[in-house]
Amino acid sequence: MLRLLNEGLSMDALRRAPKPQFSPLHSKLNGFARLSADEAELLLEPPSDRRIHGARDPILEGGSRQVRLVSSGWVGAVRVLADGRRQILQVAIPGDIVQSPLLADGHVVALTAARTTDAAPLLRRALSDEGEPSNLRIAWRLSRDEDQRNLLAQIVRLGSLSAYERTANLIHEVLIRHRRAGLGDGRRITWPITQEVLADIVGLSIVHVNRVLQQLRRDGLIELRAGYLAVQDVERLASAGFAPAAAAANDAAGGLSA
Amino acid sequence: MLRLLNEGLSMDALRRAPKPQFSPLHSKLNGFARLSADEAELLLEPPSDRRIHGARDPILEGGSRQVRLVSSGWVGAVRVLADGRRQILQVAIPGDIVQSPLLADGHVVALTAARTTDAAPLLRRALSDEGEPSNLRIAWRLSRDEDQRNLLAQIVRLGSLSAYERTANLIHEVLIRHRRAGLGDGRRITWPITQEVLADIVGLSIVHVNRVLQQLRRDGLIELRAGYLAVQDVERLASAGFAPAAAAANDAAGGLSA
DNA sequence: CGTTAGTTTGACCTGTATCAAAGCAGGTGG
DNA sequence: CCACCTGCTTTGATACAGGTCAAACTAACG
Numbered sequence: 398m399l400r401l402l403n404e405g406l407s408m409d410a411l412r413r414a415p416k417p418q419f420s421p422l423h424s425k426l427n428g429f430a431r432l433s434a435d436e437a438e439l440l441l442e443p444p445s446d447r448r449i450h451g452a453r454d455p456i457l458e459g460g461s462r463q464v465r466l467v468s469s470g471w472v473g474a475v476r477v478l479a480d481g482r483r484q485i486l487q488v489a490i491p492g493d494i495v496q497s498p499l500l501a502d503g504h505v506v507a508l509t510a511a512r513t514t515d516a517a518p519l520l521r522r523a524l525s526d527e528g529e530p531s532n533l534r535i536a537w538r539l540s541r542d543e544d545q546r547n548l549l550a551q552i553v554r555l556g557s558l559s560a561y562e563r564t565a566n567l568i569h570e571v572l573i574r575h576r577r578a579g580l581g582d583g584r585r586i587t588w589p590i591t592q593e594v595l596a597d598i599v600g601l602s603i604v605h606v607n608r609v610l611q612q613l614r615r616d617g618l619i620e621l622r623a624g625y626l627a628v629q630d631v632e633r634l635a636s637a638g639f640a641p642a643a644a645a646a647n648d649a650a651g652g653l654s655a
Numbered sequence: 656m657l658r659l660l661n662e663g664l665s666m667d668a669l670r671r672a673p674k675p676q677f678s679p680l681h682s683k684l685n686g687f688a689r690l691s692a693d694e695a696e697l698l699l700e701p702p703s704d705r706r707i708h709g710a711r712d713p714i715l716e717g718g719s720r721q722v723r724l725v726s727s728g729w730v731g732a733v734r735v736l737a738d739g740r741r742q743i744l745q746v747a748i749p750g751d752i753v754q755s756p757l758l759a760d761g762h763v764v765a766l767t768a769a770r771t772t773d774a775a776p777l778l779r780r781a782l783s784d785e786g787e788p789s790n791l792r793i794a795w796r797l798s799r800d801e802d803q804r805n806l807l808a809q810i811v812r813l814g815s816l817s818a819y820e821r822t823a824n825l826i827h828e829v830l831i832r833h834r835r836a837g838l839g840d841g842r843r844i845t846w847p848i849t850q851e852v853l854a855d856i857v858g859l860s861i862v863h864v865n866r867v868l869q870q871l872r873r874d875g876l877i878e879l880r881a882g883y884l885a886v887q888d889v890e891r892l893a894s895a896g897f898a899p900a901a902a903a904a905n906d907a908a909g910g911l912s913a
Numbered sequence: 914c915g916t917t918a919g920t921t922t923g924a925c926c927t928g929t930a931t932c933a934a935a936g937c938a939g940g941t942g943g
Numbered sequence: 944c945c946a947c948c949t950g951c952t953t954t955g956a957t958a959c960a961g962g963t964c965a966a967a968c969t970a971a972c973g
Binding site: 817818859860862863866881 | 927928930932938
């Protein structure tokens, strides 16, 4: 067990991991469609309007038209009901771009301490009409499809899965997304959110989330402490969460309602 | 009560209601942005590839790139889990356009007897680059935003609402959408789905859906029988389902992840 | 060190699922 | 026109997943 701990979850190991050469956004897009040097450079230009947010800080209010790139921390699109219940609609990690969720009483908040920048100039550059069907555009499109897929996955989680399955499923999704963004090493990632936030994502009570996490630990599916998460057997976690097999990840895209 | 029944739910009254002059799609889009005569005409051209589906028939398979306009009946984007659990991700009524939900094991099926046509030519015409920022394009965009909003609403329903609230909320949404499409009279609509389908939408068991419906009836929120639904007090239904006030319907649009 | 935010534990309660069976149509064939 | 299906709705009895309440524990932090 000690051995497992050492190999599995070690903040030091994670910290010592080679610094990624590319930004999370780059890694993600490059994974969807190989980017040329020129295209890569577009993503590198200095970001505008850097902002630092504390956990719980609002980032975008209701009708905001802004678009922001998350550079560190987790961010969430949230809907708050009149009586205080809160549902996190969607989670964004570094490399993701968020905009306000349209919904009455919807907004974007920092789920942890986080940093964001204005993504508008970046998008303008990247999607300018010049390059024609550039790979960057293709990647952008696939990335949006992926976001939509994740949104639908959230519906399945909440509508059809048990507490245990939901939690495993979400953790799996987050792990895969970190991998795509070049964060962590594919098995270990930082895990900055509180159990309360997790509860608001998966639609459970804090207490029950706590118990489910313990069960996942007992089952050897995850190791989780001090802000770090490790997964020994990603496939096993995936199937515990009824996630589609990893192989099937590169299938068709799209979303309902053209 | 009898009086209420007569005024409230009467299949005859609904049948006798003046036939709408416009197609559901037209009503919906025209509600988002007033359409010119020319634009309206684009929507009228004879539809191609009409198809008739029985309840449960598949309409679009997994990776299909097709886009179909629902002309009658209800249609759903569905994900089926390995063990048979089924989650309806999104519902489409006449006037809605569906495409396959990207998701592994996702597809589009007829939730009731239904008719659809190929929406591709229609979209090509309507969105051709000529008209510039035509109202039709604007309406189309707003309509898509609305779809996205409904998707997020589904997440809130499943993640944060009780069975009773979920059901009220869904019925309210469907009622409003019928109104937009010019179907029913704003208070009464056809209700062609079985309780099993409803259960798969709101993530409950059939039996419990049945009990919740009875409670909604007892509370005087809905009348429901023989394929017809009537709502006396739409506002009351809305608040039972934690739906945003009707007035707030025309707010900003968008979705997370630009 | 005291305070505060987060996690964990225990006891208990309730909403919703499950199982089983009985009503109730509408449709078909005799 | 009846008798029988078959699919859907309704009811009852029972089980359990997950919520709620309350309190103890832990760790970070000034």
